[in-house]
Every structure is written in structure tokens, then in C-alpha cells.
Amino acid sequence: MIEVYSWPTPNGHKVHIMLEECGLKYRAIPVDIGAGDQFQPKFLALSPNNKIPALVDPDGPDGKPISLFESGAILLYLAGKTGRFLPASTHGKYEVLEWLMFQMGGVGPMLGQAHHFRVYAPEKIAYAVDRYTNEAKRLYGVMDKRLANSRYLGGNEYSIADIAVFPWLRSWKNQGIDWNDYPHLKGWFDEVAKRPAVMRGVEVLADRRKPVTDDKAREMLFGATQYKRK
Structure with missing residues (x-):
């Protein structure tokens, strides 16, 4: 049975959704990132970047076990394992992959920063709030324009690109977004x-989610522990 070491965050939910979509048997093993589980040696052996999932x-391949970190790599692996949610044609595959990379390189990092500076930062820095809120709006606009002419982000078929992006948009309110400005994206969001x-x-793992309010959780997520060599 597949084991996924995870937490109820957008990157965790990407993989949970893919496993559910593919109908694969799996066990979700919680990695409480507010308690510092991501820094434990056992987890670091699987994910040297101390990030879930x-x-x-x-x-795995050829019947041998495989371990993977980075949610985008995991989505690609599961798509290859099952033959689902990634087109077989070269053209179609790369159309999906460019939108997967758009999520990995833009949507995730930038919306994460918008969320951090708008919600979690100990002091509200106007420059940072404006910069990342505006970038969130720009990215939403790119996706809205794409979906004005395409049913899904990667083309006519639902794919790992949609699975990767969707969880990040569930926190639209904390990112400073008004859905009225992105009608095509909103229609896609509701459908997915x-x-x-x-x-x-x-x-x-949603029942494990806790608000980030105590000093230990803030330290584990945002403090100096992140930057110590492991």
C-alpha cells in the first residue's frame, strides 16, 4: 500500500486528490508541521527539503520500492503509474506540463507569500502585502484568461495541472481575491x-488542522529552525 507523509495543506491536498482520483490504496501518515515533525530524521530521509508531502x-518501477518528495514530482509519478491525468500525446503532455510548472513556480510560491504576509506575519508590512496581493491577482488573471478559451488548464481534459492548482485557490479570501473579477476561473473552480x-x-487529515496561534508552531513554520543545517 502506498504511504503518503502529509499534512492538510495545498501541497498535501494535491497528492491526496490525485490518489483519490486514481483509486489507489494508500495510507496518510500525518506530519505535523506545526509541531516540527518535518525535521525528524525519519522524515528527512524521505524529504531532505523538510517539506511535505x-x-x-x-x-514502484520494475516492482522495486520508490520514495519521492516534491508534490509535482509525485503527481507525475502517479500519472505515469496509472496512465491517468496526463495526455499520451507529446503535444498534449507538454501543454499540461507547462501549466503544472506554472503552479510549481508561480501559483504555489506567490500565493503562499500573499497568505503569509496578509495573515501570518507578526507585523503588517505594506510593501510586502501589496506586492504579493498584486501578484496573486495577476496569476488569477492569467488563469482566468486561459480558462476563457480552454475547459481545463491543461487543455480539454482534466489533468494533473488542475489537481495541482485547485488546492491553492481554496484560500482565495486570504489572498485578497474577489471572485467577481475572475468569472472563468471561478466556473472552473466550482466544477473541480x-x-x-x-x-x-x-x-x-483535515481534522488535524489547527490555527497557527502558538509560539512553537510559528517557530516551526517560520522561525530559525527552518534555516538550520539538517
Whole structure:
């Protein structure tokens, strides 16, 4: 059975959704990032960047076990394992991959910063709030324009590009977004949100989620512990 070491964050939910969509048997092993579980040696052996998620598949390529970190790599692996959610044609595959990379390189990092400076930063720095809120709006605009002419981000078929982006947009309010400004993206969001596998995926470990209010959690997530050599 596949093991996914995870937490109920957008990057964790990407993999939960993919596993649900593919109908694969898996076990979700919680890595409480507010308690510092991501710095434990056992987890670092799987994910040297101390970030969730990580995946272990005992039935990997050629029947040999494989472990993976980085959510985008995990999505690609699961797509290859199952033959689902990534087109077989070269053209279609790269159309999906460019939008997957758009999420990995832009949507995730930038919306994460918008969320941090708008919600979690101990002091509100106007420059940072404005910079990342404006970047969030720009990225939403790019996706809205794409979806004005394409049913899904990667083309006509639902794919790992949609699975990667969707969890990040669930916190739209904390990112300073007004859905009225992005009608095509909102239609896509509502459609994806109704998929049974998506609804199951976002509930994985959701009962473990806690507000980041105590000093230890802030230190584990944002403090000096992040920068110590492991």
C-alpha cells in the first residue's frame, strides 16, 4: 500500500486528490508541521527539503520500492503509474506540463507569500502585502484568461495541472481575491470542487488542522529552525 507523509495543506491536498482520483490504496501518515515533525530524521530521509508531502510506493518501477518528495514530482509519478491525468500525446503532455510548472513556480510560491504576509506575519508590512496581493491577482488573471478559451488548464481534459492548482485557490479570501473579477476561473473552480475525489481528497487529515496561534508552531513554520543545517 502506498504511504503518503502529509499534512492538510495545498501541497498535501494535491497528492491526496490525485490518489483519490486514481483509486489507489494508500495510507496518510500525518506530519505535523506545526509541531516540527518535518525535521525528524525519519522524515528527512524521505524529504531532505523538510517539506511535505513525501510518498513511498512499495510497488514502484520494475516492482522495486520508490520514495519521492516534491508534490509535482509525485503527481507525475502517479500519472505515469496509472496512465491517468496526463495526455499520451507529446503535444498534449507538454501543454499540461507547462501549466503544472506554472503552479510549481508561480501559483504555489506567490500565493503562499500573499497568505503569509496578509495573515501570518507578526507585523503588517505594506510593501510586502501589496506586492504579493498584486501578484496573486495577476496569476488569477492569467488563469482566468486561459480558462476563457480552454475547459481545463491543461487543455480539454482534466489533468494533473488542475489537481495541482485547485488546492491553492481554496484560500482565495486570504489572498485578497474577489471572485467577481475572475468569472472563468471561478466556473472552473466550482466544477473541480464538485468532483467526488476532490471532495474526499481535501478532507484527508483535515481534522488535524489547527490555527497557527502558538509560539512553537510559528517557530516551526517560520522561525530559525527552518534555516538550520539538517
